Amino acid sequence: MVIRGELLTPDSDLIDRTVYNGMFTMHGTVMLFLWTFPSLVGLANYLVPLMIGARDMAFPRLNAAAFWMVPVVGILLISSFFIPGGPAQAGWWAYPPVSIQNPTGNLINGQVLWLLAVAISGVSSIMGAVNFVTTIVKMRAPGMGFFRMPIFVWAVFSAQIIQLFGLPALTAGAVMLLMDLTVGTSFFNPAQGGNPVLFQHYFWFYSHPAVYVIILPIFGIFSEIFPVYSRKPLFGYKVVALSSMAIALVSGIVWVHHMYVSGTPGWMRILFMLTTMFVSVPTGIKVFAWVATIWGGKIRLNTAMTFALGGLVMFVFAGITGIMLSSVPVDVHVNNTYFVVGHFHYVLYGTVTMGMYAAIYHWFPKMTGRMYMESWGKLHFWLAFIGTNLNFLPMHPLGLQGMLRRVSSYPPFPEYIFWNTIASLGAFLLGVSTLPFIVNMVASWMHGEKAPDNPWRAIGLEWLVSSPPDVENFEEIPTIISEPYGYGKSEPLIAPTNPQ
Known part of the structure; x- marks a missing residue:
């Protein structure tokens, strides 16, 4: 909100430029490494064992060690x-x-931390x-083959495979850059024969x-929610599951589209333009499956469903602008402008x-x-949905008109002032939208109506245990005998525990 407050006027008149640079750097870093990743991993830690019929994750101590690194990251950044x-x-x-400059001369500086x-x-x-x-491969309940796993589990599995193969590159790059800066x-360092473009790779x-x-776990969330509140099986379950793996596979050959203007040769531009466009195929499969699931269903528009539908609508818009940015001519034109910022935030906020x-x-x-308070949840949704679109939609015409990102001041053109004013007002509304959410969560957790084990009449192992679940989830590990999402079907999900 401070960043958008600065951009409310063309002049840099709210905070110092260096403070602004630090704030937008830390905004991106904190939102990714201290909000998005930990929140999704925490949700997956909670749900995956429940959904596959396990009592816990495979390596609880490794889990604890990974968790306690997150506060260390937060302390270093803050x-x-x-x-x-x-x-x-x-x-x-x-x-x-830029990142290997050290104007203070201190060994311990912001970039090092x-x-x-x-x-x-x-x-x-x-x-x-x-x-x-390991948990998903080795700890599924009896009878739960891969094509009896919920889509959320498929999504987490695909996402974590990407982590295993992709994350060592970033970690290594960070360590190498740290060595450039400290030893x-x-x-x-180009002044000493180094290659700064290599770090971009x-x-x-x-x-x-x-x-x-x-976003894969968010796709999994959509795939869990739409069948429940449409009272229909997930359309194309197996294809939706495999599309997650296809996204994971293709994700490893798209990165150069961020580097079209970094001296990339023409053949590489064309290759990565095509691979980036190809990502729209498995994601499109998911969108069509969700629409087909909802179509003709007995839809219940409670807070969870409205947020999922709002996220789906904004993801479709983000996907359209993403295909535009995969095209070399478009990307070169809007590179380093607010068009890219708008697209990215429709993905990260509008969808995730x-x-x-x-x-x-x-x-x-x-x-x-x-149980939470439904009226407060609906208020939260409408404030968030309107605020998100007011904040990030104006960034697209701003970018097409040439406004650069990462600046605290801009030329006083009327079109820049108009769109920045709307975006800033949307950001303030988005900030206000968190207040009913916080009130709802705290008040409901402390004084809300007691929830039954399965208030939504959902089908899934997590809805067969108590609310909240016991420490080890299941007294007896269930045996799975059918595919998930069996709405309108007669077969049960699990075998009777005491067959007669």
Whole structure:
């Protein structure tokens, strides 16, 4: 909100430019490494064992070690505001040679703390990925083959495979950049023969697939929620499951579309333009499956369903602009403009955060044993949905008109002022939208109506246990005898525990 407050007027008149640089760098870093990844991993840690019929994750101690690295990352990032020179100011991507400058001359500076935090976060996520993959492969309940797993589990499985293969590149790049900054190596320092573009390859080889690491679990959430509140089986279950694996596979050959203007040869531009466009095929399969699931269903528009539908609508828009950006001519034209910022935030907030809210409302009764207040949830949705579109939609015409991103001031053109004013007002509304959410969650958790074990009449192993579940989830591990999402079908999900 402070960033948008600065951009409310053309002049840089709210905060100092260096403070602004630090704030937008830390905004991207904190939202990714301290909100998006930990929230999704926490939700997956809670749901995956329940959904596959396991009592816990495969390696609880490894899980705990990975978790306690997250507060360390947070302390490092936040403490950088209080050291001489302030936090890192090179953006959340930390491109050299900007990121290897050290104007304070201090060994401990904001960029060093940033790199330490990213490296530790990388190690934490790799440990978590090992745990998830092992749990899903080895700890499924009897009878639960891969094509009896819920789509959320498929999505987490696909995302964590990306983590295992992609994250070592970013972690290695961060360590190499840290060595350039502290001990005088020259991996990326052009003044000493290093190659700064090499870091971009290290960074984007993981950091674009990281978008799929983030959004695949959200796709899984949509696939869990739409059948429940439409009272229909998920359309094309097996194809939707395989599409997650297809996204994971293709994610490893798309990163260069971030580098079209980094001296990339023509043949490489064309190749990665085509591979990036191909991602729309498995994602399109999911969208069509969700629409087909909803179509003709007995739809219940409670808070979880409205957030999921809102996230789906904004994802379709983000997907359209994503296909535009995959095209070399379009990307070169809008590179480094607010068009890219608008697209990215429709993915990260319009889809991911709306999907997270949907998940929280959907599984809140299971987690807490309490029902939330529906009226407050609807108020939260409408404030968030309107605020998101007011905030991020104006960034697209701004980018097409040539406004650069990462600036605290801009030319006083009427069209720039108009769209920035709308975007800033939307950001303030988006900030206000969190208040009814916080009130609802706290009040409902403390004083809400007690929830039954299955308030939504959903089909899934997590709805067969108490709310909240026992410490080890299941007294007796169930045996799975049918596919998930059996709405309108007669066969049960699990075998009777005491057959006669």
